Amino acid sequence: MTEANLTPEQLEFREYAQRWLEENAPPPPPERLPITPIEVMTVGQRDYLQDWQYKCFAAGLVGADYPKAYGGHGHTGFQRIANQELNRAQVPFLINIVGLSMAAPTILHHGTEEQKRKFIPGCLSGEEIWCQGFSEPGAGSDLANQRTSAVREAEDWIVNGHKVWTSLGHFAKWMILVTRTSKDDKYNGLTYFLCPIAGHAGVTVRPLVKITGETGFNEVFFEDVRVPDANRLDDVGKGWAVAMTTLLAERGASEGAGSGGGSGSSAIADLIELARNSWRDGVLAVDDPVTRDAIIQRAIVGEGLRQNGRRARVAALCDHPMRLPLQQKLTASEFQQDNARLGVEIAGASASLYKLDPRAPDAGHWPLAYLNSYGNTIAAGTNEIQRNILGERVLGLPKSK
């Protein structure tokens, strides 16, 4: 891979990252891993993944661009390279996704010096798992409709309420928490906290069961939970703006810290392999013209996403700077969903077999991945909300609310 616009140090770092990943590929996991870090369920999975993130962090592949004072490695333009190599190497994902791609960038932007020094190192090393307390039963797409309240009491805030869809909540030491501190103003009545979770008085974490039959998400109840004012991020009433920083980071519009995991091209290779082993009306699915067309459609979308990422960095080919970055969550989640659905179609009758069945193709991956794909098309702002954002912020159409 030749890249004219990389510095010698960056090129050297890429070689180092490739070499390190080759030499330090982790052993197979002790138990099956979920498709994404937001659905890590068991202690075994957690320990394995936490160990992997720590190794990547210690090797300089995580936290590469964060200042050394906050536990990072103090480089510039290294993290994107590390992310590309982590993706390419198809190693396990980094478990502390909320800490890495949401909490750390938000704290870096809005936090006090003390908060940065205290909280960011654990996000990067993965030693302190984070979860996100944004969604509520009545605040999904209408995120500002927050009911969880925080009331000032001396040097503390008293929090009461109910958060849902809390990935990693059962393992989390901390939560990025949006609360209502004033009922007078929907948007300016919100305040953002870094809230202790594990073992903290008044916090109850209960697993939510998804359509797959698995847990992985939680709901979190707050009953008179005491949070020190020192854990407030930015000003009282600024919670909405802080939450937008978090969501921007999450949606991939900012430089995230990398999620690892499989790339688009491996998904296509898996579909082709499945088609070589599935039958359709007496012929192999791989020889069925309609199936072939469907697979190639997926391959084109996958390559298109890859090339979008490339074009987003060529200013002369981007009329609007946010046009491609803001598409990423929408397009990536629908790409995964459509791939999984096609896998189910190709597997045909065998797609009825779920993960316990020994005859299930790819150990039941396809129906499981399809069911699970709705997590990503709904989370982080549903794809309908994403279409509103793109229509309004990029195309300039009138706001729908």
Added chain:
Amino acid sequence: MNTPITAPRDFGFGEDEAMLRDMARKMLSERFSMSRLRELVAASPEPVYDHGHRPSWDEPLWKEIVELGWTGLAVGEAEGGSGVSLAGIAGMVEEAGRHALPSPLVPTLSASLVLRAADSEVARQLLARVAGGATASLAITNERGSWEPGDAPLNATDDGEGLVLQGTARFVQDAFKADLLIASARAGEDLVLCAVERDAAGLSFEADHIHDLTRDQASVVFDGVKIVPGAIISREGASVLRSAWPALLTLVSADLCGASEWLLQATVEYAKERVQFDRPIGFFQAVKHPLVDAMVEIDRARSLLFHAAAEIDAGSAGAEVAARMAKSAASDAAAFISDRAIQLHGGIGFTWEYGLHIYFKRNLHNQALLGDGVHQRKKLADLLIGPVGSSGILNG
């Protein structure tokens, strides 16, 4: 699939390429507005649709374009052209598409890319003519409308002094604007590529009556057209066409991307202004969301377009895959925004006078040109999955 990108990360689209594109954008914005386009090609449907006239085009503007050197962009510097990369040419052709410019630009660029692939002395002489302002078009499609390079419309026989061409080339783009045709003929096992002057003896043009108002198209009858040895471009025509094919697909994709972006922006502007139920219709998600979906499709096509151009410029083995992906994505994106543009404009979009149909038809024509999305994906399946029946397991 996961071949490393050997082409530059910026697709080779640097300052020079941006300058060329911006110059084209400025020139066409000033000289070829929507009202000019409408007045030129769609003042009334009768001349073209009822009386069979060819659509008008702006010949003085074309002369300026030739003087600016746009037609010599794909010609190497040794032959008097500017030898611009395909990435640069793609950016420029997008602008022509954005303005639905009626001109022999794409056919002439296509012909020069075939001549460049032929890499012969005859080809170099012809390239010098193109750099000097000659227009050209490809006569390589048979009566089945086959878009693949191995199929030739003509037969060539040797009469001792040279070749004699017989047959009918179909779907020749902007044939009436071309000074020169590059014809493909079957000669034994291979194809031969020949240069034919527009006034050659035995050559006649039958205009196709087409819906697109921004070009002409013809069936060109070759009735014993004599080809002297000095007009034989290549006797390995199939491989020449095959190696030029990705670039030809890329040119049409660029035109589709430009025209589709224009349709998107025009529809967005209309949705901001048109008020129904006391609101601009762009407020409603039934209007907003399809426009976002169209944007996503156009962006995919554009990214694949510049990827294809960069792969071709780099001489990469992945050029054909990239170009066919680009043409598939561009054809489908164009079909979608063309459809939504008319529909979301409502009644006004359905009128002749408003003019959206000019872009709709140009896209509809280009979608099929050189093969639509389904066609490209069939070829891609052979390249990426392997031919049907190649899995090594007995079917049945």
